[in-house]
Amino acid sequence: MTHRLARMSSLSRDDVAHLAGLARIELSDAELDRMVGELGVILESVAKVQQAPTDGVAPMSHPMPLTNVTRPDVVRPTLGAEAALAGAPEAEQQRFSVPRILDED
Amino acid sequence: MSTATADAVMDYDEAMAKFDPVMGLEVHVELHTATKMFCGCPAEFGAEPNSQVCPVCLGLPGALPVVNEKAVESAIRIGLALNCEIAEWCRFARKNYFYPDMPKNFQTSQYDEPIAYNGHLDVELEDGTVYRVEIERAHMEEDTGKSLHIGGATGRIHGADHSLVDYNRAGIPLIEIVTKPMTGAGERAPEVAKAYVSALRDLLRALDVSDVKMEQGSMRCDANVSLRAKAGDPTSPEQLAVPLGTRTETKNVNSLRSVERAVRYEISRHAAILDGGGSILQETRHWHEDTGITTSGRVKSDAEDYRYFPEPDLVPVAPTRELVEALRGTLPENPAARRKRLQSDWGYSDLEMRDVVNAGAVELIEQTVAAGASAGAAKKWWLGEPSRRANAEAQDIVTYAAGLGLTPAHIAELDGLVVSGRLNDSMARQVLDGVLAGEGTPTAVADARGLELVQDDGALEAAVDKVIEANPDVAAKIRDGKLQAAGALIGQVMKEMKGQADAGKARELILAKLQ
Numbered sequence: 001m002t003h004r005l006a007r008m009s010s011l012s013r014d015d016v017a018h019l020a021g022l023a024r025i026e027l028s029d030a031e032l033d034r035m036v037g038e039l040g041v042i043l044e045s046v047a048k049v050q051q052a053p054t055d056g057v058a059p060m061s062h063p064m065p066l067t068n069v070t071r072p073d074v075v076r077p078t079l080g081a082e083a084a085l086a087g088a089p090e091a092e093q094q095r096f097s098v099p100r101i102l103d104e105d
Numbered sequence: 106m107s108t109a110t111a112d113a114v115m116d117y118d119e120a121m122a123k124f125d126p127v128m129g130l131e132v133h134v135e136l137h138t139a140t141k142m143f144c145g146c147p148a149e150f151g152a153e154p155n156s157q158v159c160p161v162c163l164g165l166p167g168a169l170p171v172v173n174e175k176a177v178e179s180a181i182r183i184g185l186a187l188n189c190e191i192a193e194w195c196r197f198a199r200k201n202y203f204y205p206d207m208p209k210n211f212q213t214s215q216y217d218e219p220i221a222y223n224g225h226l227d228v229e230l231e232d233g234t235v236y237r238v239e240i241e242r243a244h245m246e247e248d249t250g251k252s253l254h255i256g257g258a259t260g261r262i263h264g265a266d267h268s269l270v271d272y273n274r275a276g277i278p279l280i281e282i283v284t285k286p287m288t289g290a291g292e293r294a295p296e297v298a299k300a301y302v303s304a305l306r307d308l309l310r311a312l313d314v315s316d317v318k319m320e321q322g323s324m325r326c327d328a329n330v331s332l333r334a335k336a337g338d339p340t341s342p343e344q345l346a347v348p349l350g351t352r353t354e355t356k357n358v359n360s361l362r363s364v365e366r367a368v369r370y371e372i373s374r375h376a377a378i379l380d381g382g383g384s385i386l387q388e389t390r391h392w393h394e395d396t397g398i399t400t401s402g403r404v405k406s407d408a409e410d411y412r413y414f415p416e417p418d419l420v421p422v423a424p425t426r427e428l429v430e431a432l433r434g435t436l437p438e439n440p441a442a443r444r445k446r447l448q449s450d451w452g453y454s455d456l457e458m459r460d461v462v463n464a465g466a467v468e469l470i471e472q473t474v475a476a477g478a479s480a481g482a483a484k485k486w487w488l489g490e491p492s493r494r495a496n497a498e499a500q501d502i503v504t505y506a507a508g509l510g511l512t513p514a515h516i517a518e519l520d521g522l523v524v525s526g527r528l529n530d531s532m533a534r535q536v537l538d539g540v541l542a543g544e545g546t547p548t549a550v551a552d553a554r555g556l557e558l559v560q561d562d563g564a565l566e567a568a569v570d571k572v573i574e575a576n577p578d579v580a581a582k583i584r585d586g587k588l589q590a591a592g593a594l595i596g597q598v599m600k601e602m603k604g605q606a607d608a609g610k611a612r613e614l615i616l617a618k619l620q
Contacts, residue, residue, distance in 0.1 A: 022410055024203050061196060061415035067423040073138050073175035076145025081155040084163060084272075094154040095253065095269035098205040 011040050113377040120376030125344050126294040128287040129329035134280045134315045136179050141276035142247045143170030154271040162276035164209030170418055176278035179314040180245045181432050184221025187240045192220050194423040197416040205270050206249035216413040219244035228304045238301050239285040250275040291339030299365035302326050307440040319359045326358045330371040351385040355399050357392045367392045451480035464492050465501045476517035486516045519547040529607055532556045559605050568601040569614045583619045591615050
């Protein structure tokens with residue numbers, strides 16, 4: 001699951017703009033320029049870590065040696081619609097109202 | 106309604122002469138567990154909007170998901186039924202995307218470590234040909250919420266000014282079953298696609314893991330289609346050596362018939378583009394049931410853009426081999442093998458069995474036979490009026506019968522009334538009408554409508570005498586051995602008896618008197 005960015009030695013301005021778009025973060029030109037530098041430093045650090053010899057070492061995603069933490073298929077109390085919608089900036093027809101969305105699918 | 110104009114399409118036979126189709130089908134199945142995948146909210150269909158939500162499925166800060174044990178077991182059983190290997194260790198992953206149908210801004214799924222992989226399903230086509238569908242993987246994930254688009258002219262997303270979201274469905278356990286590229290089907294590709302989804306539906310129903318109602322969205326199919334140049338027989342080494350073409354993924358294909366139509370349409374559409382020297386854009390397409398065409402969706406994102414990474418809040422799933430073997434022991438009889446066994450038990454011809462399967466009435470007939478009816482009577486009654494009406498309502502017969510409260514026990518009871526001699530065939534049809542109209546059980550309907558064969562032979566004999574006397578010429582023909590003439594007299598006797606007589610008995614009496 002290595003992202004291509006993690007395999008790259010440097011990051012272009014276009015890469016940062018693309019990532020910002022995916023994350024829905026609006027960056028000004030000045031911010032983009034700054035981020036290219038800052039993220040570049042982070043990537044360099046990661047590249048250093050990647051130099052560590054890891055042959056025969058399994059990648060670790062979870063620090064605790066736990067597996068199969070499950071729950072029985074038994075219904076638990078829900079919040080209820082009123083409480084669920086209480087925190088919504090806007091609600092209509094007992095649903096969360098969200099701004100117009102682009103056709104992404 | 107779709108506003109987009111239809112693309113050019115090539116005649117299907119012509120397309121098949123020039124190209125070889127390859128498909129890949131992705132089927133999403135909602136499990137019918139009591140609760141959601143990662144929280145204890147009910148997973149029931151059709152509840153009041155946002156009534157089945159909690160901090161976990163709403164993605165509120167600090168909420169911690171915990172895996173539903175039953176959902177994992179169902180996933181393993183599905184994998185085993187599809188002849189897959191079951192992972193010894195696998196993780197969930199976050200699929201990151203911003204869309205309000207997932208309040209967390211990611212969908213919890215599995216990425217490169219599916220719980221089940223490398224399987225196959227043998228699919229029988231209508232003429233008995235068997236096509237083996239290779240299964241790439243079956244993985245666990247969660248369903249998304251449902252959006253209503255407000256302000257657009259047609260309720261579609263284009264032109265809407267805002268959207269309303271119901272998160273009841275968000276977090277319902279979903280299994281995504283992905284095939285390997287399906288090659289070698291040639292011109293029968295659309296038929297194979299339909300047969301595969303149908304066989305998968307039967308299998309999942311037999312496993313009792315999902316409602317598999319395509320019309321309610323508990324089973325959904327995305328159809329990938331690509332074409333490559335024709336290089337010989339579909340299964341020939343020459344053809345299989347040709348690299349795959351660019352594919353499109355048609356979403357929203359939610360009936361068996363649509364699966365077949367959508368694949369066929371995409372084949373014809375691709376063929377027209379390729380034949381004209383164009384190239385296929387890798388994109389999602391939307392299927393329009395009403396017009397039978399697909400329209401362009403979005404250009405497919407790279408998997409990298411989803412920035413998958415292991416879900417830190419869920420620990421790995423590592424099914425023990427003991428558990429896997431125990432679950433293997435719970436697998437039901439393979440639906441295709443079961444059908445062969447039932448056909449032989451019931452003494453149906455191939456054609457009769459196909460009618461029953463196509464009507465979706467196998468289970469109903471099995472239960473009706475178990476309730477005491479003969480296989481012949483069970484088939485006759487289910488494939489008659491109930492099946493005709495279900496078709497007219499565009500529903501499957503199981504759903505239709507359940508909606509009306511018509512049960513296998515009713516049909517067995519109806520058959521019992523005929524066998525015992527209380528009702529004749531036409532009275533039994535009236536009784537069935539009454540049951541379908543919600544008037545109660547067959548016996549109650551027969552009682553309320555006063556339907557009962559007259560058992561008094563004296564009354565029947567008197568009617569026979571009267572009719573013979575009134576028709577001396579017909580009687581003479583019968584005396585001369587023209588037995589088929591008896592039909593005219595039987596009809597009149599039945600009329601005399603106001604339909605409440607056993608026609609068979611009337612015939613016997615008439616012939617006895619005239620021979």
